[in-house]
Amino acid sequence: MTLPLPQPAIEAIIGAGRRMDRRNWVPATAGNFSVRLPEGRVAVTRSGVHKGYLTPEAVMVVDLDGRPEDAALRPSAETLLHCGIYRRFAEAGAVLHGHSIANTVLSRRAGESLELAGYELLKAFPGLATHDASVALPVFDNDQDIARLQAAVEGRWAAMNVVPPGYLIRGHGVYVWARDMEAALARLEALEFMLECELLQGRIG
Template identity: 70%
Template sequence: MSDDAFATATAAIIAAGRRLDHFGWVPATAGNISVRLPDGTLAITRSGGHKGFLQPEGVIRVDLAGRPLRPGDRPSAETGLHCGIYRRFPDAGAVLHGHSVPVTVLSRAGTEAIRLEGYELLKAFPGLPTHAAAVTLPIFDNAQDIPHLQSVVEDRWAAMAEIPPGYLIRGHGIYVWGADMPAALMRLEALEFMLACEMETRRR
């Protein structure tokens, strides 16, 4: 893999971190961001640090098992969830994980999923050309055992007729992915808008 490819991925991750920070979706050390590199390895944010103030040294490389490729680098504990998405979806080129207020609040409601229906922004997702559609976002119980959590996610994917545009971890955050960073960002922004609307509707 060329240094240019890693530099390009790092720049995309830094820009995404600043955008997520602008919306308040990655407070403190929350969230993580990754990009699949041409050689199949990943560029991903280092453990800790504020994603709105990322510098190039805040992005490292790991293999598809989440192992750092340079001694001393420490990836996020949730790197395994990024790796699981890339393994399951060969077309995924970027993964975003944020901790917004709507995601955190709605995921704590005790349900197994959130259904989003009738929103104009559903058209942001491939295969949904009209607002007269619906998507279901599964919610998984939070766990510190990331391999186990990833296995639970994979079991749910296997049982679903259609793969959702993302998923929530209860009281924690959201994971989305896309073919590249712009696609992942569009998906996250669309979901965050609809989830904010859901929260406001339920509050009223």
């Protein structure tokens, strides 16, 4: 028997969509969100829906390999990236993917990583108790083959000593995760603030 989709997960995903839409971080049908459920299940947004106007019908369930419980429904194209985060990080309870102007432009200019240093909001990331710190966000080349992109992400994680607070896909967007949706939104907002600062600083020289 298929388990019902918990209402709190639906509400968290719908709320995230509205909050990110107000900031213009999910234009058109861009972006995708998910929440980890018990027993290896994941609630995730369906493909092709505007994230600012989500309804309960726009949320579906997949397993940790991205397979839909209801074969008639199609999850977001990048669901495998969400599943990869949940498989890798046991503490991850929610994942957000957005397409802001700042993260899109800066990721196009970056090399293999983008460094953020000296910002007060670095303290929003785990293990950082002061602004006197730096974080290197991995940047991956965009790839329409999501399984291959996830393999590249996992390869970089395996070589890193410190878990990053998220990562960028070049010219595409950002992924962040945290213990629950509120924490993930806080992490995303801190990150996007710093990225906007970097973009503005680049404009004024």
